[in-house]
Amino acid sequence: MTLLWVAFGLLLLPALWLLVMPLRTAGTVHAAQRDFEADDRTAQQNVAVYRRRLASLEAALERGEIDRGRFDEDRLDLERSLLEDTEGLQRRPLKSPTAGRVAVPVVVLGVVVASVLWYQHQGAEGDLALHAIQQEVLNQPDGSLSMMVERLEEEAVRQPDNPNVWMALFPLYRDSNQGGKAIEALERLIELEGRQPALLAQLAQIRFFVANRTLTDEVQALVDETLERDPRQPTVLGMLGIHAFDRARYEEAIDYWRRAIAGFDDPGSAAALREGIAVAQQRLGVPPDELETASSQGPGIRVRITLDEALRDQVSEDATVFVVARDLQGELPPLAVTRAQVAELPLTVTLDDTSAMSDRARLSQVDEARVVVRVSASGQATPQAGDLFGDRDAVAVGDTDGEPVDVVIDRVVE
Structure with missing residues (x-):
């Protein structure tokens, strides 16, 4: 755990460096702003423009191009414009470059405290402690099931709201014939996980x-x-x-x-x-x-599955065989699913409503279906490259007493 907190400290250093950086550059920025304001001639330029326009108005009045009323009105507009421009240029005095230095360490401390509190609430410190205990017991020469249970029970007292503790305790209680404690651990896990x-x-x-x-x-x-x-x-x-x-x-x-x-x-x-x-x-x-025919419910499909001998050497005997019936449009979930192993091939299976995965998608809802048989070495339901498969389209769904439909596993998923 010490290494973990050291790692967190190292990760916080870049953030703290960014927070402190404004203090390092405050003097330079203050000097640049002061020089800019000292060299600013905007107000003088606005006054010069005002004087040139006022001189033009006076000349126009002397030449009789405008009367006194128009002169007074235009002069008022010039003065109002000069006032507005000058007011916008007024600046507050520059503060010292050392002003606000106290806020930086306060923010830095706040970031550190917030990070620690967030990790304690959302992090996996408890899971890391649990993993460390399990590894410690497993690596001890005299480690035993009772020792593991004892250490996990101690951890359960320290972490009563950590579901992973109860998830680890439940199978240990079950396998050691402590049914009552297994039930208590599982009920606590259900309280936490739903x-x-x-x-x-x-x-x-x-x-x-x-x-x-x-x-x-x-x-x-x-x-x-x-x-x-x-x-x-x-x-x-x-x-x-x-x-x-x-x-x-x-x-x-x-x-x-x-x-x-x-x-x-x-x-x-x-x-x-x-x-x-x-x-x-x-x-x-x-x-x-x-027996297969007698136990079927409603209309279905009997499938006789064989594996091409040319592909038998590519899979082990314990590889999983998925037999799936789908609607021809591919709009519904699988209508029926069953499993077997390569060692059982050739095999005849019956797909019907007892093999449905959902009440919303059953084989009895369609007249025809596509039957796909896939061999998965990994046992995963999702097709993967290297899996073997065979299929049959537009297979009629009906009486399962007749001759089974043949599906040969003869292709490889690319």
Whole structure:
């Protein structure tokens, strides 16, 4: 932290130098202004112009070109004009070049104090302290989970309003089977960050497991609130799948898990759910293709996905496969999304309203769709150079009992 404040001090030096610079140049500027005012002949020039015009008026009066009334009126205008010009040239006496020197250090001090207060309010000093503690424990030979928890708990006392402290404590409590403390940390995090669907989903999940995998009224309320905010929230869908599986409702569990896979960015979590789906299929004793058709809801598209053998060496077996259905005009969000892995190819999947990402965009709303299959080594939903893909335009949306549509992954994203 000392180095941090030294760095801040170094950054303030240029600003302070700019504030002090007027003091260094005040003497020069004062002398230049004094010389300018001493050499200013504007008033004398205005008087000379006045005298020439007055002489012209008197000559015109003597020649009879104007009468006395016109002479008096023009002379009054000349005098008024001279008065106005002279009044505008009056200057206040120059102050000493040392005047106002006290204000400069006051401003400098104000800038320093304001900068420190702003950083303490908006800066990340607390996060830096948190990071330093984590690194210190990790680098200690006798560092342990209990030591990390102890140090973070001390930091939570010092920084009760820092969400990153509670975000770091929650998984440690959860992984060390301290469910009560995990719930308290997560509730505090929700107080600070707001009722975000991802946080509510984690709170529902930890309460679900603490209650021995039971959907208590409290857990159900959290589930309802989360799905109302985000109907595709994968953590909650995965938890509901576990609840259905425990009660031998295997088709329901498979449906929840498939929808959850479409929303997970973590390949490990998606792989675990696929294993659960495989177990549920075994319990049902139903071939995967038959189960897929039975679990579909409404009109949809069955897609058989294969990977061109010429491209298989370009991707790993655990690379993510995105299967997306879009409207032909490209005006709506994706109508249906599901995920798989390269190791599962060739694979047949069913896209229907259970794979929708939003209630506003569903496959049942269109008669035809464009199916895009993309292999992403990074697991990112946004296409990147080097990804593999294949697509099929104008695929009819309807009965999923028929022959699947073939999509071959045979091109590379440039």
